[in-house]
Amino acid sequence: MWRRRAKGWLIICIVCFMLLMGRLMQIQLFETETFSKHNVNLLEDSVQQRTQELVIDNGRGNFLDRNGTMLTHKKVSVLVLFPFLKKLDWDIKKVSDISGISEFALKNAVDSAKKPFAYGDPAPIELTPSQMERINALNIPGVFAIEKKFERANVPAEQLLGLTGENAAELKKRYPNKELSEKTLIGVSGLEESFDEFLLPEGKSKLVYHVDGGGAPLFGINVKYVDPANPFYPVNVRTTIDKTMQQKAEDLVDKYQIKKGGLVLLNIEDNSVLAMVSRPEVNKKDPYNGTGIANRMLKQQIMGSVFKTVVAAAAIDHNLDDPNRLFDCSKKINGKPELKYDYGMLNFTDSFARSCNRTFGELAKELQKIDPNLLEQYAEKLSLTGSVGWQGDVYHTSDFKQFDNEDKGRVFLSDEARKDPNFAAMSGIGQNEVRATPLAVANMMASIARGGKKESVRTVSKIEYKNGTTMVNFPEQPLKGDSISPYTAMKLQKLLREVVLNPNGTGRWFKELPYEVAGKSGTAETGKYEDGKQLHNKWFAGYFPYQNPKYALVTVNLDVTENEGGVNLLFADMVKMLSEQD
Structure with a gap:
């Protein structure tokens, strides 16, 4: 009996010893760098x-x-x-x-x-x-x-x-x-x-x-x-960021108390980002939660009257820009009297300069009758509805994107809206479902300034090895898809400049700046309210100098009341700052 007990205990001891040896071998030999389900590196921890x-x-x-x-x-x-x-x-x-x-x-x-x-x-x-x-x-x-x-x-x-x-x-x-x-x-x-x-x-x-x-x-x-x-x-x-320009841009955005919005500054020559500011800022105490981590310059926003640039391009190509035709800008888009913005009878050029909703609502409906897809086609030609960031094959990575989280813009969400005259009219003034990213809007202005030539936007020019040699180049790259003609671009350039030159233009504040500015304003109703007040997205998008374009700039302030803004002052101070640096 005692022999069997002794034998049993011996077997138990041997089994325990083997288990202990196995565990030690696991720790010392086999899983030294990936121990347990947590992949603990025992070598590192011991060191x-x-x-x-x-x-x-x-x-x-x-x-x-x-x-x-x-x-x-x-x-x-x-x-x-x-x-x-x-x-x-x-x-x-x-x-x-x-x-x-x-x-x-x-x-x-x-x-x-x-x-x-x-x-x-x-x-x-x-x-x-x-x-x-x-x-x-x-x-x-x-x-x-x-x-x-x-x-x-x-x-x-x-x-x-x-x-x-x-x-x-x-x-x-x-x-x-x-x-x-x-x-x-x-x-x-x-x-x-x-x-x-x-x-x-x-x-x-x-x-x-x-x-x-x-x-x-x-x-x-x-x-x-x-x-x-x-x-x-x-x-x-x-x-492609210029650190000095970037810092001054951030200072100006904060100076004008842009709490939700920011700016995009592009170098027109090589279509690269010189500065990009997004607010609100990242919360240093809890950076991975909250809204500050999102880059609002890459997120689609309601753009308002900036979209009239697209309608104008389509109208030019379809001969709807007759300079002798007058539009009744004493009426709202729905035909009711316009009490606040009663501009009287205006031609096509003055309508664009003063941003008459009635004109571009009517033009959008006329374009829809010609082809319900025209607004979307011209938005795509002006790079508002697709991705504009650099993408291509890099090493083993196919379709690599520099702006990985960039939104795409849109004009309509359904075929019913596309064919509805009222939806078309509201879309013609950048309301309803029209959306675009500030980056895409800046790229539209850069494309117009270049005579219609579309390019992808870069924010990285190359990756360099530690010793300074080049590992990967990101060359300038044409943006896929149709573009507007040089003639249409020239006509748009004149319209955008008239926004500033016209005594009643929405960009007349920029007439005395050191650089000649061409651009378009936008004020979009967001559908949101605060303390019973309608909130708006305020924009100004343009390029300068007009005769020899170097910069495309978009400033935007999101979800603010009608009396708030700061985008015009921000745009003007950016122009002054750049003229001093050049």
Whole structure:
């Protein structure tokens, strides 16, 4: 009996021992980097327990402006101190003399430190090249002057560039075949998301030293520099943004209290984004929730009378722009008396300059009789209804899009509306179901300024390797689809200029600006109310200088009351700012 019991216990012990051995082998040999369902990297965790480190560069690729300036981050020459200095007799006076930081401040910072740190972080004191050289020449263990990468407190064009975050499940979903730490940052919006695969880090650059359980140096005071040492990565994504223009644009948007809206500024020559501002701003405390993360310049909006540019193009091509024909602008679009905007009898050109709804409602109905699809066809010719952002094949990615979350515009939602004269009339003045993104409206103005030539909009010109050589080029690219003729574009140019030159034009405020402006205003009823007041979308879209176009600009303020706006003042100040820079 006792032999059987002993044998049973022996078997149980052997089984337990085998299970223990199997578990140890799983931990030590087979799943060292992907342990458990959470894919814990045991090697990394064990190293972290016995080391302290200061990350100099997280290894993720960088965004540059068109001149090569870093946009989301900046590199700062800083003084780095290690906490083991509190246990050493180091020459604090010399470091103080060179850096200009008091001995008391340095000692206090080291005494309270538990990890290596850049002095003054998150607002570090920047050292000069001479100071860096002299500090490093002291050869004091645990004292370094290095160039460290910091995230900017205020990132320009934040919604356009986008945000990053940690998401282990999404990381695994996107890159199932890549071996990446679950703490790897990934893009969750904007260009950070569109270009995420290019921006993934090869590894971090960091200063490391080994410690015991109490945080004391384990192998002396030698600090190790760890770097992926790859001459090609991380890459730099060179955008077409001009950082100076972008910052001034953001300042002006805030000056005129645009709480929901913003602006788009395009370089007409190569059809690239120079500045893009979206409000509301990203909520720094909770960036991934709320409306601030959305880029409203890429979202479809009710555009109002700006759409009359499309109706005008169709009317010109179908000979409905007879200069001798007069429209009764003393009446509303429905035929009732117009008490507030009674302009009397106006011809086609004056109707456009003064933005007479009656004229363009009638023209839209006449165009519908010719062909119910005409308004949509001309909206497409002027790039309002499709995507306008650069897209194409890049490496193994087919149909890569720079603006991954760009909305498409529209004119009608149903065939019934398309064939209904009343819907056509309301659509002719940019109401009803007519929608377009501010980016598409800016592109329409750029196309007209170029004589009808349509191009895709770029916000990235190329991706560069770390050593400065080009990895991917994003060349100028024609926008697919039909376009308006040079003749029609010329006629539209004159109409848009008349908006400013006409003494009663809706753009007469821009007549005395340093650049000659051509453009179109828009005020759209949104169907929303606040305190019983109808809310509007206020627009001004145009280009300048008129004779030699360089810039297309759209300013928009969304969901404001009739007496609010700011878009004209914002547009005017942007023109002044650009004239001063040129």
